Amino acid sequence: MSVLVDEDTRVVVQGITGGEGEFHAGQMMEYGTNVVAGAVPGRGGEEVHGVPVYDTVAGAAEAENADASVVLVPPAFAADAIFEALDSPVDLVVAITEGIPTQDMSRVKKRLGETDKHLVGPNCPGVITPGEAKLGILPGNIFSSGNVGLVSRSGTLTYQVVDNLTDRGLGQTTAIGIGGDPIIGTDFVDALSLFEADPATEAVVMCGEIGGSDEEEAARYIDENMDTPVAGFIAGRTAPAGKRMGHAGAIVSGSGAGTAESKIEALGDAGVPVGDTPEEVADNVEELL
Amino acid sequence: MRLHEYQAKEVFAEAGMPTPESALAESTDEVLDAAESIGYPVAVKAQVHVGGRGKAGGIELAESDDEAREAADSILGMDLKGYTVERVLVEQAVDFVDELYVGVTMDRGAGEPVAMVSSEGGVDIESVAEESPEAIAREHVDPAFGMHHYQANRAVYDAGVDREVASDVASVLTTLFDLWEDRDASEAEINPLMITGDDEVVAADAVMNIDDDALFRQPDLAEMEEAAAGDDLEAKANEYGFDYVRLDGNVGIIGNGAGLVMTTLDLVDYYGGEPANFLDIGGGAKAERVANALDMVFSDDNVDSVVFNLFGGITRGDEVARGINSAIEEFDELPKPVVVRLAGTNAEEGMEILNADALDVEQTLEGAVQRAVEQAGGAQ
Numbered sequence: 001m002s003v004l005v006d007e008d009t010r011v012v013v014q015g016i017t018g019g020e021g022e023f024h025a026g027q028m029m030e031y032g033t034n035v036v037a038g039a040v041p042g043r044g045g046e047e048v049h050g051v052p053v054y055d056t057v058a059g060a061a062e063a064e065n066a067d068a069s070v071v072l073v074p075p076a077f078a079a080d081a082i083f084e085a086l087d088s089p090v091d092l093v094v095a096i097t098e099g100i101p102t103q104d105m106s107r108v109k110k111r112l113g114e115t116d117k118h119l120v121g122p123n124c125p126g127v128i129t130p131g132e133a134k135l136g137i138l139p140g141n142i143f144s145s146g147n148v149g150l151v152s153r154s155g156t157l158t159y160q161v162v163d164n165l166t167d168r169g170l171g172q173t174t175a176i177g178i179g180g181d182p183i184i185g186t187d188f189v190d191a192l193s194l195f196e197a198d199p200a201t202e203a204v205v206m207c208g209e210i211g212g213s214d215e216e217e218a219a220r221y222i223d224e225n226m227d228t229p230v231a232g233f234i235a236g237r238t239a240p241a242g243k244r245m246g247h248a249g250a251i252v253s254g255s256g257a258g259t260a261e262s263k264i265e266a267l268g269d270a271g272v273p274v275g276d277t278p279e280e281v282a283d284n285v286e287e288l289l
Numbered sequence: 290m291r292l293h294e295y296q297a298k299e300v301f302a303e304a305g306m307p308t309p310e311s312a313l314a315e316s317t318d319e320v321l322d323a324a325e326s327i328g329y330p331v332a333v334k335a336q337v338h339v340g341g342r343g344k345a346g347g348i349e350l351a352e353s354d355d356e357a358r359e360a361a362d363s364i365l366g367m368d369l370k371g372y373t374v375e376r377v378l379v380e381q382a383v384d385f386v387d388e389l390y391v392g393v394t395m396d397r398g399a400g401e402p403v404a405m406v407s408s409e410g411g412v413d414i415e416s417v418a419e420e421s422p423e424a425i426a427r428e429h430v431d432p433a434f435g436m437h438h439y440q441a442n443r444a445v446y447d448a449g450v451d452r453e454v455a456s457d458v459a460s461v462l463t464t465l466f467d468l469w470e471d472r473d474a475s476e477a478e479i480n481p482l483m484i485t486g487d488d489e490v491v492a493a494d495a496v497m498n499i500d501d502d503a504l505f506r507q508p509d510l511a512e513m514e515e516a517a518a519g520d521d522l523e524a525k526a527n528e529y530g531f532d533y534v535r536l537d538g539n540v541g542i543i544g545n546g547a548g549l550v551m552t553t554l555d556l557v558d559y560y561g562g563e564p565a566n567f568l569d570i571g572g573g574a575k576a577e578r579v580a581n582a583l584d585m586v587f588s589d590d591n592v593d594s595v596v597f598n599l600f601g602g603i604t605r606g607d608e609v610a611r612g613i614n615s616a617i618e619e620f621d622e623l624p625k626p627v628v629v630r631l632a633g634t635n636a637e638e639g640m641e642i643l644n645a646d647a648l649d650v651e652q653t654l655e656g657a658v659q660r661a662v663e664q665a666g667g668a669q
Contacts, residue, residue, distance in 0.1 A: 076505060101473055101503035102395055106432040109400035125602075139602045139634050154548020156600040160654065163600075163632055180547055182397040209548055212397050235551040238536075238558045239567075246532040246547025246569045248502065249397070253415075260555075276559055277655055278552065 001200030002129035002174045003149070003191075004092060004118065009133050010036045010066040012057055012090065014081045015073035016048045024072055024096075024137050025049055031140040033133040036064040039084075057081075058088040068092040070126070070135050078122060079104035086115055094135045095121035095185070102248070105183040112185055119185025123247070125155035125177035136177065146171015148285060149195035149228075151188060152207035153180050153214075154247070157235055157278075161207055164282040170289075173201045180209070180247030188218035196226050203229050203288045205281060206272070210236030211250045211258045219266035229288040232267045232274040233281045234260045290499045293336045295378045296513050297477075297495035304468050306461065308492045311380035320361035321354060323379035329353060330382040333360040337372040341413075345369055350382055383491050385483035389450060390414050390425075391462050392478030392496075393469040402430045404440065404466055406448040406458070410481035424448075436466040457490045458482065472510060473503030522566075522589055529581045531568055538563025540665045541586035541595040541625070545570055545602075553598050556658040561668025565592045572604065580616035587624050594664035595627045596657050606631045606639030614644045623647055626664040630657035 011028070015021035016038025026049050029035050037060035038048050044055035054060035057069055069085040071078060071093060078097040085093040086108075100122050112119050120127055126136010130143040142159055144166045152158040158177055165172065176191050178184055188206060195201045208215035215234065222230050237260040239245050241252045252258050264274045273288075275281035292300070295313050302308045312323035313336070324331045335347035342348050347369050351357035357379075367374050388411035396403040407425040409417050417424055426447035428440045441459040450458050461482060469477040476498045483493045504511040526533030532547065536554075540562045544550040547569055554564040566589065570582045586595050599609055609631060617623060628649040631639040643650050649664070651657035662668060 075502065099502045101506075102475060102500050103402075103432065103470065103473055103503065106395065106401055110431065110433050137602075141634055152548070154546060154551075156544075156546025156602060157548030157552055159600045159602055159633055160549055160552070182395065183400050207548070209551060214398075217398075233552075235548045235555060237555045238564055239551060239554070240534070240536065243534045243567075244532075245534060245551050245567055250547055250551070277556060279653075279655055 001198055002132065003194040003198050003201070004120070004127050004174060004176065005068065005129050005133045005135055007032070007034065007132040009068050009135070010034050010064065011135060012037045012039050012060045012064070012066045012069040014039045014057060014069055014071045014085065016040060016051070016053060017043050017046065018072065021072040022048055025051070027137070028070070028134055031134045033135065036066050039069070057084045057090065061089040066090055068094065068135060071095040071097055071122070073097060075099035079108055082108050082119065083111060086111055086117055086119070091117050093117065093119045093185070094126050095119065096124060096126060096136055098123040100181070102182055105181065109183050109185070120176060121179040121185060123181045124179030125158060127174065127176050129174045130172055138175070138177070142166060143175065144171040147173060147200060147202040147289070149173050149198065149201040149204040150175040151191035151195070151204065152177055153209050153249070154207060154235065157207055161205060161233065161278050161281055164278050165205070165285065168282050168286065170282065170285055173198060180249050182212065182249040188214050189221045192218060192221055192226060192230070196228050201228060203231065203285055205231050205233070205285060207233045207235070208263055209234060209247070209250050210239050210245065210252050210260050211247070213258065215263040216266040219270040219272065222272060223270035230272045231281055231284040231288055232272045233278065234263045234267070234274060236260050290501055290504060290510070290514050291338050292497045292499065292510070292513060293338070294334065294495055295336055297497040298492070300468065300472065300497060301492055301495050304464055306464050306492050307490055308495070309381040309383055311378050313376055314361070314379050315376050317358055317361040317365065320357055320377060320379055324351060324354070324357045327379065327381050331357065332380045332382045333357065333364055334378045334380060335364050335367070335369055335374040336376040336378055337369050337374055339370045339372055342369065347374065383483045383493055384485060386486050387451070387484040388481035389458060389484065390478070390480045391458070391465055391482050392476065392480070393466050393474070394476045396429065399429055401432050402469065404428045404430060404436060404444055404462055406444045406450065406462060408449050414480055430466065435470060436463060438463060441466070451484070453488045454484050454490055461490055461492070472497070473500045473507055474498060475500045522585065525585060526568070529585065531570060531582065531585065533585065534567040535589070536564050536566055537591070538565045539591050539593040540661050541565045541589060541592040543568045543570060543582045543586060543595065544598040545572065545600060549598065549600055553596060553654070553658065556655065557596070557662060560659050560662045562662030562665055565589055576612040576615040579612045580619065583616060583627070592625055593666060594661045595625055596661035597627055597629045598654055598657055599631055601631065601633030601636055601639070605634050606636040607642055610639035610642040613648070614642065617644060617647050628657045628661045628664065630654055
C-alpha cells in the first residue's frame with residue numbers, strides 16, 4: 001500500500017521535449033514509473049524515449065488513459081501548465097518547477113480548491129512510492145520499501161533523512177516533497193491525512209522548516225485526528241529574522257512569526273518527538289515503531 | 290526585491306496616487322536646489338533599506354536654507370544601521386491632522402491577497418497588529434477577480450476612517466491593490482497615509498517589495514535593482530548566483546538545497562560552533578561553482594573552517610568529487626581547513642576520489658559538522 005502513486009499510476013510528463021523534461025522522464029522510466037505520454041504544445045506526434053507526445057494534456061490523458069501529470073516546464077509557463085492539467089482528466093499534478101511567481105500560485109490555489117484533485121508542489125522534488133513509481137526528480141536508489149511515510153518541505157533534506165532511515169532498515173511507504181514555496185498545493189495536513197488513511201503506513205516523518213504556520217496547523221491536526229505516530233524535524237533554528245533562507249517560503253518575519261521554536265513547541269505539545277539531528281529522527285522513528 | 294522609497298513613489302505617482310512633490314538629491318547643493326524649487330517646509334529623507342529611519346536620525350524637517358543645509362550635512366554620508374546614506378529624498382512637508390495605514394500583502398496561509406486599513410497609521414504596524422489587532426480592518430481578495438470596490442469601502446468603514454475622507458481613502462486602497470497586482474508585488478504599503486486639514490489624502494511614505502520570481506515580466510522594475518550596498522560578500526553572492534546569507538560565526542557552510550543547508554547551520558550550532566553563513570550552491574556541483582563557493586567563504590575574514598556538505602541526488606557523487614578536486618587544484622594550500630562529506634548516488638566512489646591530502650573527508654553529516662567545529666577552535 002502507498003499514497004498518491006503506485007505501480008498502476010499512468011503518467012503524462014508536461015515539458016518532456018525540454019532538457020530537464022527529457023532527462024527526468026528517462027530517469028522516471030528507468031525507475032519503473034509508468035510514463036505513458038508527454039504533453040508539449042506544438043510537438044504532438046513526436047516521440048521521446050519511445051513515448052508519444054501530444055499537444056495538450058487532455059489529449060494525452062484521453063488517448064493514453066493517464067491519471068497523473070508531472071510539470072517540468074520553465075517558471076514563466078508553469079502556472080499555465082498546472083491550470084491545463086487541472087482542467088484535464090488527470091487526478092494528480094506534481095509540479096517540480098522552481099521560481100513560479102507567487103501571485104500565479106495564488107490563482108492556481110484558488111482553482112485547485114474548486115476541484116477535488118491533488119497538486120503536489122511547486123518547487124518540490126516530487127512523490128515516490130519505493131519500488132513502484134516516482135513522479136519527480138528524487139534519486140530513486142536511496143529509497144527502500146517499508147512502512148514509514150515521509151512528508152517534507154525540502155528536497156535534499158528529505159534525501160538526508162531517507163538515507164538515515166534506509167540505513168537502519170526503515171523503509172518507506174511513500175515520500176512526498178511538498179515544496180518550499182509560500183503557496184503550495186498539498187500541505188502538511190493534506191499529506192498527513194493521506195498517511196493516516198493508509199493502513200500500510202505505521203509511522204510518519206514530517207520535516208518542516210521556518211516560515212509560515214503550516215507546521216503549527218499540522219501539529220493541531222496530529223493532536224486531534226491522528227492515531228499513526230509522527231516524528232518531526234524542523235530546519236532553520238539558527239536562521240536570523242527577515243532573511244530568506246534559500247526557499248521563498250523560508251523566512252522568519254520581523255514580528256517573529258514562523259520561528260523554529262514556535263513549530264518545535266507546537267509539535268512537542270502534540271506529542272511529536274522533534275529530533276535535534278537527522279540521526280535522532282531515525283532514532284525516534286525506531287522507538288515509535 | 291525592495292524598492293527605495295523614491296522608486297516606489299515614482300511607481301505610485303505614475304498610477305495616479307497622490308504623493309507629495311519631491312526630488313532626489315546626492316549632495317548638499319542638490320538638497321538646497323530641490324528645497325527651493327519645492328518650497329519650504331521640506332522633509333529630508335535618507336534612501337536606504339532600513340526600517341525606523343526617523344528614529345535613527347535619517348529623516349529631518351527643514352524650514353529654511355540653513356536648516357536644509359544642516360539636515361543634508363548630517364544625513365548624507367551617515368551610517369544608518371550599517372548602510373551608508375548616499376541619497377536623500379527632498380519632499381514637500383505635509384501639514385497633516387491624521388495618519389492612516391493602508392497595505393496589501395499575500396496571506397500565505399489563506400493563499401490569497403489581503404488588503405488592510407488602519408486608523409492607527411504613522412507607527413510600526415506590526416506592533417499594532419500584535420497589541421490591538423482589531424484596529425486593523427482586513428479584506429481578503431479573490432485573486433481571480435481582483436478587489437471589488439465594495440471591499441475597499443468596507444475595509445475603510447470597518448477601520449473607522451472619517452466619513453469626509455472615506456471615499457478618497459477607498460480609492461487609494463483600490464489603486465494600491467491594482468498596483469500590487471500589476472507590478473507583482475509581495476507587499477505594498479503606505480504608512481502613513483496623511484490626511485490634511487483640507488481633507489486631502491497624501492501618501493507620505495511608500496513601501497513596495499517585488500516578488501523576485503516575477504522580475505522577468507517586470508523589466509522596468511528589475512532595472513531599478515541595485516547591488517546590495519551593505520555587504521560586499523552578499524553582492525558577490527548575487528554575482529555568482531548563490532543563495533547566501535551572512536551570519537556572525539566562524540564556521541563557513543556550503544551545501545546544496547535550502548533545507549539541508551539550514552540543517553547544517555543548525556548542527557554547527559548544536560555541536561557548540563557558530564555558523565558564519567548560509568550558502569546554497571543549488572543543483573549539481575560543477576568545478577566552477579564549487580570554486581566560486583570556496584572563494585566566497587575563504588574571503589570572509591570571520592571564517593576559520595569550512596564544512597562542505599553535498600547530497601548528490603541526481604548528480605553522481607563521483608562527478609561532484611571530481612568537481613571539488615579540480616576546484617581546489619588552483620590553491621597551493623587551502624587558506625582554511627575544509628571538511629567534506631558527500632552522500633547520495635555514488636557517494637562512496639566520490640569519497641574515494643576526493644583529494645584527502647588537501648581535504649578532511651568525513652562519512653556522516655554529524656561527523657563532518659563536529660570536525661569543522663573542532664577545526665574552528667572547538668565548542669564555544
